[in-house]
Amino acid sequence: MARPSKPKLNPEVIAEAALALVDKHGEFTLPQLATSLSVSASSLYNHVQGKDEIVELMRGRAMAVIDLPESQPESWQQTVRLIATAYWSSYSKHPRLIPLLTSHTVRDRTTLRVYDALAEAFSQAGFEATRRLQAITIIDSFVLGSALDAAAPQQVWEPDDSSSPQFTEALDAGLPSAQRAQSTFLLGLDVILEGLRSVPRA
Amino acid sequence: MARPSKPKLNPEVIAEAALALVDKHGEFTLPQLATSLSVSASSLYNHVQGKDEIVELMRGRAMAVIDLPESQPESWQQTVRLIATAYWSSYSKHPRLIPLLTSHTVRDRTTLRVYDALAEAFSQAGFEATRRLQAITIIDSFVLGSALDAAAPQQVWEPDDSSSPQFTEALDAGLPSAQRAQSTFLLGLDVILEGLRSVPRA
Numbered sequence: 512m513a514r515p516s517k518p519k520l521n522p523e524v525i526a527e528a529a530l531a532l533v534d535k536h537g538e539f540t541l542p543q544l545a546t547s548l549s550v551s552a553s554s555l556y557n558h559v560q561g562k563d564e565i566v567e568l569m570r571g572r573a574m575a576v577i578d579l580p581e582s583q584p585e586s587w588q589q590t591v592r593l594i595a596t597a598y599w600s601s602y603s604k605h606p607r608l609i610p611l612l613t614s615h616t617v618r619d620r621t622t623l624r625v626y627d628a629l630a631e632a633f634s635q636a637g638f639e640a641t642r643r644l645q646a647i648t649i650i651d652s653f654v655l656g657s658a659l660d661a662a663a664p665q666q667v668w669e670p671d672d673s674s675s676p677q678f679t680e681a682l683d684a685g686l687p688s689a690q691r692a693q694s695t696f697l698l699g700l701d702v703i704l705e706g707l708r709s710v711p712r713a
Numbered sequence: 714m715a716r717p718s719k720p721k722l723n724p725e726v727i728a729e730a731a732l733a734l735v736d737k738h739g740e741f742t743l744p745q746l747a748t749s750l751s752v753s754a755s756s757l758y759n760h761v762q763g764k765d766e767i768v769e770l771m772r773g774r775a776m777a778v779i780d781l782p783e784s785q786p787e788s789w790q791q792t793v794r795l796i797a798t799a800y801w802s803s804y805s806k807h808p809r810l811i812p813l814l815t816s817h818t819v820r821d822r823t824t825l826r827v828y829d830a831l832a833e834a835f836s837q838a839g840f841e842a843t844r845r846l847q848a849i850t851i852i853d854s855f856v857l858g859s860a861l862d863a864a865a866p867q868q869v870w871e872p873d874d875s876s877s878p879q880f881t882e883a884l885d886a887g888l889p890s891a892q893r894a895q896s897t898f899l900l901g902l903d904v905i906l907e908g909l910r911s912v913p914r915a
Contacts, residue, residue, distance in 0.1 A: 536739075536740055537738075537739035537740040537809070537812065537813070538738055538739040538740060606812050606815065606816065607739070607812050609811075609812060609861065610739065610808045610809050610811060610812055610861055610864075611739070613808065613861040613862065613864065613865050614808065614864060614865065614866065615866065616866050616868050616869065616870065616871050617869065617870040617871065618871045618873075620873060620875065623870070623872060623873060623875070623876055623880075624875075626870060626880050627875075627876055627877035627879070627880045628877075629880075630877055630879040630880035630882075630883050631877055631879045631880075633879075633883075634879040639886075640882045640883045640885070640886030640887065641883070641886045641887045641890075643879070643882075643883040643886075643887070644883040644884065644886065644887030644888065644897075645887065645896075645897045645900055645901075647883065648862060648869075648894075648897045648901075649855075649897060649900065649901035649904060651858070651862065652855060652858030652859040652861070652862045652897075652898075652901065653851075653854060653855050653858055653901070654858065655857075655858040655861055656853070656854030656855055656856065656857040656858030656859070656861075657854040657858070659811065659812055659815040659854070659857055659858075660815065660850060660853070660854045662812075662815065662816060663815050663816065664816065664817065664818050666818050667818065667819060667850075668818065668819040668825070668828060669818050669819065669820045670825060671820075671822060671825060673822065673825070673826075673829075674825055674829055675829035675830075675832055675833055677829070677832040677833045677835075677836040677845070678825075678828050678829045678831075678832035678833075680832075680842045680845075681832050681835075681842045681843070681845040681846040681849065682846065683842070684841075684842030684843045684845075684846065685842065685843045685845070685846030685847065686846065692850075694847075695846075695847045695850045695851060695854075696854070698847055698851065698912070699847075699850075699851035699854065699855070699905075701908070702851060702905055702908035702909055702911075702912060703901070703904055703905060703908055704908070705907075705908040705911050706903070706904035706905055706906070706907040706908030706909075707904055707908075709904075709907050710900070710904060
């Protein structure tokens with residue numbers, strides 16, 4: 512029977528509805544998802560195998576916005592910077608998705624292609640296998656933490672009467688910037704790229 | 714009336730029950746919290762003003778484990794390393810608490826004392842006010858992202874047939890380590906401390 516008032520069910524529609532639930536509640540269940548789409552839980556299973564697959568669909572949706580450099584960039588640092596910046600920008604729009612994604616094994620191809628590119632960049636830089644995984648993870652962790660910072664309220668900290676002058680002075684100077692989170696993320700990325708120069712690569 | 718079967722209600726008991734809900738569901742509401750404590754929502758309000766205060770109590774609970782160095786450490790890097798490591802260790806036990814905390818303004822004194830100490834360390838290192846806030850935020854973001862990594866499944870990534878050899882080789886070498894997350898966090902912290910040496914401090 513035609514039900515023209517409902518969007519046609521497919522994996523993209525399911526992932527979008529799950530993301531809306533996560534943005535709002537920090538989590539989703541299949542019964543909640545079915546309710547939000549006005550379908551039965553069993554119709555969801557005609558399109559996805561279960562929660563794990565929906566998590567991977569949400570991950571793929573967030574990672575799809577990352578355009579990998581088509582031509583060889585000038586340097587491996589440039590590749591890492593391009594990827595990390597797009598990644599940060601996408602995740603800072605969905606902060607509550609972050610712990611859900613990090614608690615699931617990454618299987619989505621759209622996401623794996625980004626890690627392929629990071630691994631190639633660090634390999635080009637001479638990082639041997641174990642160091643390469645560490646470098647990837649350091650960038651990954653910094654991007655995700657910084658995306659949470661980008662989603663923080665405008666006043667991140669409210670000092671009190673006991674706060675040290677060194678801290679309140681820093682807050683007075685730094686918090687008012689409209690681009691606080693972005694400029695700090697970009698500085699931190701450069702700090703990490705600079706610091707990685709001194710790490711033994713094998 | 715004495716109700717000996719219930720734990721006496723106080724802010725600590727409320728924060729502990731809220732943390733159990735967040736660990737399990739990624740979120741809590743006051744009605745859920747009242748149910749989990751077998752009390753009415755109105756009895757909660759005899760002890761806390763509302764959700765914001767409970768979030769700050771949970772934050773304070775997680776930050777209370779950080780022992781600040783009593784005597785002046787050898788270097789500002791040593792202070793930052795001590796604080797960041799304890800902070801990482803505490804938050805990696807409660808990954809789902811992280812986005813809830815980062816979405817609320819920090820008001821808890823137990824937490825503010827940690828930022829006071831970080832601000833003093835970076836001030837000692839010569840970082841002027843704006844740079845000081847950026848340095849604190851970079852450390853903060855890296856700790857939180859790394860705490861999420863520490864809570865990741867043992868297999869963080871599952872490569873597929875299209876995965877690049879540079880990535881699969883890194884996974885084969887690096888993922889099997891039992892201390893993968895901790896050793897990567899400690900390396901990343903050193904990378905950031907090294908990279909911060911090259912940042913103009915004013």
